[in-house]
Amino acid sequence: MAKKKIRRKELLKKDDEFISLSNRFFQYVSAHAKQVQYLIVSLMIIIAIVIGISLYFKHLNKKALAAYNLAYKNSVSDFSPDIKEDTINRSIEELDKLIKKYGWTKMATLAIPQLAYLKFGQGKYDEAISLYQTYLKKDKSGSIYRSMAHFGIAAAYEAKSEYQSAISNLKKIVDDENNFLKEEAMFSLGRIYAVSGQREMSKEIFKDFINQFKESPLIPLAKANLTK
Incomplete structure (x- = not known):
């Protein structure tokens, strides 16, 4: 089938329509020159603000990282057995300042869990629990620190003799098949069941522990708990 031939008259008509549209556009721009100018300037200002904010947040993230590194370095040194109380307090102050000043950053x-750990070490269990819970609310990712936070909460509740709360936090770790802290959490769960007087539950947990973690260095202790 032969292609339909476009007439010269039709081509000229399309060109006229394009020229007419272009003319109307330029006429509109000429008639509203100030409005168009304001629009362009506004767009440029918005772009400049977005770039400025982006650079500012990048700068703040760098400062937050530097503050985190300093606080982390000091908190790591706090593991020394002969560390002085004022050194621990200094680490707590640095971590607290970082959290308050750069609260929206990842650092x-x-x-937060580092500060919670130091508070736990000072025997301030309620503060430690509150900080760990704050962290869990803020970080919804699959971070390993979530498991560590649950473990920390369990330890704080155990120190307060609130065993049922400790048990519920340990279960959150144990129920996760691939959790890297499952071995330690399951052993602690069996131990806390025993401490809280739930001997049968304790024995069940230790039996499961022995079956699941045959190479664990905690096996002798788990077996010893079964004979009590």
């Missing part, structure tokens, strides 16, 4: 979020 500040990661500082």
Whole structure:
């Protein structure tokens, strides 16, 4: 089938329509020159603000990282057995300042469980629990720190003799098949069941522990708990 031939008259008509549309556009721009100018300037200002905010947040993230590194370095040194109380307090102050000043950054979020750990070491169990819970609310990712936070909460509740709360937090770790802390959490769960007087539950947990973690260095202790 032969292609339909476009007439010269039709081509000229299309060209005229394009020229007419272009003319109307330029006429509109000429008639509203100020409005168009304001629009362009506004867009440029918005772009400049977006770039400025982006650079500012990048700068703040760098400062937060530097503050985190300093606080982390000091908190790591706090593991020394002969560390002085004022050194621990200094680490707590640095972590607290980082969290308050750069609260929206990832570094500040990661500082929360570290601060909780130091509070736990001072025997301030309620503060430690509150900080760990704050971290769990802020970080919804699959971070390994979530498991560590649950473990920390369990330890704080155990120190307060609130065993049922400790058990519920340990279960959150144990129920996760691929959790890297499952071995330690299951052993602790069996131990806390025993401490709280739930001997049968304790024995069940230790039996499961022995079956699941045959190479664990904690096996002799688990077996010893079965004979009590």
